[in-house]
Amino acid sequence: MDAAIFSLIAAIGGWCVLRWMRTKPSFNRPVPRVEFDDGDNSRVRYARESEKLIAKGYHDYLRKGQAFSMRNVVDDRRPLVFLPRKYLDEVKNAPENELSFPKFMENLSILRHAGGPLITDELCHATRTDLNRALPRLTQQMYEGCLTGCREFIPECPDWTSIMPYPLLLQIFNRIGQRVLVGPELARNQEWLDLTQNYTTSLLQGTNTVRAKYTPSLRWLAKYFERDVKVVYKERQRAAALLEPVLKSRLAARAGKQKQTDQHEDAIEWLIDDYHRKGRKVTAQEIAQDQLGLTLAAIHNTAATVLSTLYDLIDHPASLEDIRTEIRQTMEEHCGKFTRAALQSLRHLDSFMIESLRMHSMPQVTVQRLALIPKTFHDGFHIPAGMQVMFANRPLNHDPDVYPDPERFDPKRFYDDRDSGGNNKQHHFATVSDDSVTFGSGFHACPGRFFAQDVIKLLLASLLIRYDFKFAEEGQKRPVDMTDNLVVYPNATVPILIKELSF
């Protein structure tokens, strides 16, 4: 009996040591930890001021080719490891079983424990392949969606009228986005629209609660006790219930060979295709998970990018006029319609959007990966399994070695480059390169960026040719951005003035 207890204790002890060894960071070179100097390194401080620390780490270490680490408020056992650019190629090309983006996301947002959708292969495939192929055919439909959205959500404003722009932009973008993602059956269903619009906020609330109240090993309990997490699960169930009849009818149409599939060009159809290609039956629960995953990836960050660009346009009235003229000319040339080619010819707008995104990029960090096994880089630098690695995006966009005079907003910074450089591809809004990682890099680079680019242009075109905008106060400038952990948002709490243009 004693021997059995002794063996059990020894086994548990051995398991603890092994676990400790797996989780204990063991870099083979110093990876300095960057913290606030005044000793206040609280969770709240990180949520609000992480930008300062990342900028400090970028300046003190990354620019010199050395990695640094920072507190990980999601899991204190594993700090966030920021890598210098010399490792970008190896990270972006690393296979999934070495450095994983989906696993990173799952860990960072505690998706599994907060009821959030996982990033599935099917949802990535639908975006990367099918959505991007369909985009040229969807341009005019999306433009009409923008016009209808503007008419429906923006109040009549023959004189200067105060509006809160973000909720309006969000509603318009969600309407257009859902037409492409979920298709015609639910794109005008108010319950679906409310659910998808609110889902990101519910999930954020759920993950914040789980983070704040539960240590990593007890997070699985949250779904039984936490109201915020129960709400997320309930919304997911409701999404599946709304999708069930749509899925049934689409599958029935396929079975009856009514050729109805030809009529649909949306993510439901692409997802069904992908599940079937893999020989799998698809359920409403799975489609709901993928639809909510797409909603999460697409809706808020694109609407916030429109808001951010609009703020910059108000701050630069001469550029706004140039862009308005460019849009009008393009529309005349294309008989009032929008094609992909017409969108691509909006070069002033494109250059302005890239500059706005450079100055105010929302993700502070991108190309984020979880090391599933230990990884050794070309120069011998070694990171242990379990580390979360990433690249600092915002400081790169403000690095004077990459962008001369980086704090100056230059609306034509990328327009001129396109003329002189000969390599037009280098400077389109959706382009990713080693100098521009706002949309990530490598295989996992945001597959929705072309869709985001097109809708942002269409929405701005619809707004600028119909309305004038200004800030409420004389001499007022763009409000200061707001930080929430690793994301920086345009401040959406400020009203602006809008007025219909007279022709």
Ligand code: HEM
């Ligand atoms: C301005 C808006 C957007 C920004 C700034 C943005 C940014 C990003 C970033 C930084 C990543 C991670 C890339 C990496 O780590 O290498 C990503 C991934 C992703 N994005 Fe976007 N995104 C935007 C809009 C969209 C839209 C509109 C969609 C869908 C229609 C979308 C779908 C996705 C998906 C599915 C992934 C995961 C890709 C994968 O795992 O392979 N995004 N996005």
